[in-house]
Amino acid sequence: xxxxxxxxxxxxxxxxxxxxxxxxxxxxxxxxxxxxxxxxxxxxxxxxxxxxxxxxxxxxxxxxxxxxxxxxxxxxxxxxxxxxxxxxxxxxxxxxxxxxxxxxxxxxxxxxxxxxxxxxxxxxxxxxxxxxxxxxxxxxxxxxxxxxxxxxxxxxxxxxxxxxxxxxxxxxxxxxxxxxxxxxxxxxxxxxxxxxxxxxxxxxxxxxxxxxxxxxxxxxxxxxxxxxxxxxxxxxxxxxxxxxxxxxxxxxxxxxxxxxxxxxxxxxxxxxxxxxxxxxxxxxxxxxxxxxxxxxxxxxxxxxxxxxxxxxxxxxxxxxxxxxxxxxxxxxxxxxxxxxxxxxxxxxxxxxxxxxxxxxxxxxxxxxxxxxxxxxxxxxxxxxxxxxxxxxxxxxxxxxxxxxxxxxxxxxxxxxxxxxxxxxxxxxxxxxxxxxxxxxxxxxxxxxxxxxxxxxxxx
Numbered sequence: 001x002x003x004x005x006x007x008x009x010x011x012x013x014x015x016x017x018x019x020x021x022x023x024x025x026x027x028x029x030x031x032x033x034x035x036x037x038x039x040x041x042x043x044x045x046x047x048x049x050x051x052x053x054x055x056x057x058x059x060x061x062x063x064x065x066x067x068x069x070x071x072x073x074x075x076x077x078x079x080x081x082x083x084x085x086x087x088x089x090x091x092x093x094x095x096x097x098x099x100x101x102x103x104x105x106x107x108x109x110x111x112x113x114x115x116x117x118x119x120x121x122x123x124x125x126x127x128x129x130x131x132x133x134x135x136x137x138x139x140x141x142x143x144x145x146x147x148x149x150x151x152x153x154x155x156x157x158x159x160x161x162x163x164x165x166x167x168x169x170x171x172x173x174x175x176x177x178x179x180x181x182x183x184x185x186x187x188x189x190x191x192x193x194x195x196x197x198x199x200x201x202x203x204x205x206x207x208x209x210x211x212x213x214x215x216x217x218x219x220x221x222x223x224x225x226x227x228x229x230x231x232x233x234x235x236x237x238x239x240x241x242x243x244x245x246x247x248x249x250x251x252x253x254x255x256x257x258x259x260x261x262x263x264x265x266x267x268x269x270x271x272x273x274x275x276x277x278x279x280x281x282x283x284x285x286x287x288x289x290x291x292x293x294x295x296x297x298x299x300x301x302x303x304x305x306x307x308x309x310x311x312x313x314x315x316x317x318x319x320x321x322x323x324x325x326x327x328x329x330x331x332x333x334x335x336x337x338x339x340x341x342x343x344x345x346x347x348x349x350x351x352x353x354x355x356x357x358x359x360x361x362x363x364x365x366x367x368x369x370x371x372x373x374x375x376x377x378x379x380x381x382x383x384x385x386x387x388x389x390x391x392x393x394x395x396x397x398x399x400x401x402x403x404x405x406x407x408x409x410x411x412x413x414x415x416x417x418x419x420x421x422x423x424x425x426x427x428x429x430x431x432x433x434x435x436x437x438x439x440x441x442x443x444x445x446x447x448x449x450x451x452x453x454x455x456x457x458x459x
Contacts, residue, residue, distance in 0.1 A: 043070040051116030059089035077215040105132035123148035130155040140255040141410035147446035155459040165406025171383035178345035188335030195257030198326035203288040241290040248292025251413040259409035270430030271300035276420040298416030
């Protein structure tokens, strides 16, 4: 019992934050009162989906010395709503707008950018930002393919920029506690991890190619992707389900659970073998332009024989484990097993059916028959706040998910998708990030970039 209490005390994290009491000050007031290392001027690039969350989170830090100066999107129809939303959180301080992210990078007043673009823009946008000396918060997966993810790491290091990847679990205290418990041998030697992405999705339909709307810079939207005529069913959000711009749900929701799985297994190397199978079920290709599978099972083997499993179910399904997990993780060790469902976790010893450890449990008594309510602990300052803290310190080691970690976890869904597309079991050389004796698979490590939106070989 005493060891259990010590563990909880050691791994439970408090909420961190800096309150500066400057909620009523304008941008000019900040420049007079706050030091340059305290005030963070930002831009948000990509204003739909995750972009909305980025705008909301960072603009709410206005009182803590963070200000969104610019919002940027290739589609101007989102400008008015985005400006109003940011201004409301920034006590009336309105951001400017840009349609071309390159204009954002030219602004010397901007310290950092948050990338909420489609996946195929993550790498080039981040590299351009680093080349301009901007720190970057980039959404998951960190890249659209494996090769360009490595280039992002190189750019961050070359230009000494702080680059955080949006794996928010890395800053959630209960998940951090669960990972520490695993690494401390809580269920013995973890030999297998499982991630689940059960998100039933209906057909989004099909339409004819057409002219893009007048508000959209379609050439810029395509960016690094090969040219294709505009089609409304392949654009906003639906880009996820087409290979040129997205990575399916295995590479959409999946990266979060891939990251937790790799983290829990404490793997800091790539797997050596991968196989993946699946398809599009329940949706007719004549009625939907989706290319990525809605049902997919991927299995990864590490050099020591340990296994990582991942399952994507995009149709109607049950949940798994005692916690009714649909989006979550399971870990299997030599002494027991663990389930992680959002911010909550429970660990089971041997064949026991009652948990002996978990979130919200402080004593052995509560674990075996007392309080069975598992409460999500507050985030340790939050992933966004962690990014701002690291920008202020200028130290990438302060990040909870540096680009190197983000790349390692993003490689996993990319490997699974490549194995699925090739239809073969693949051997992977992690040191060189290339497949062994598989030319077709190696071609999918990168892409042919469309000029001038080219990820450079030398960043």
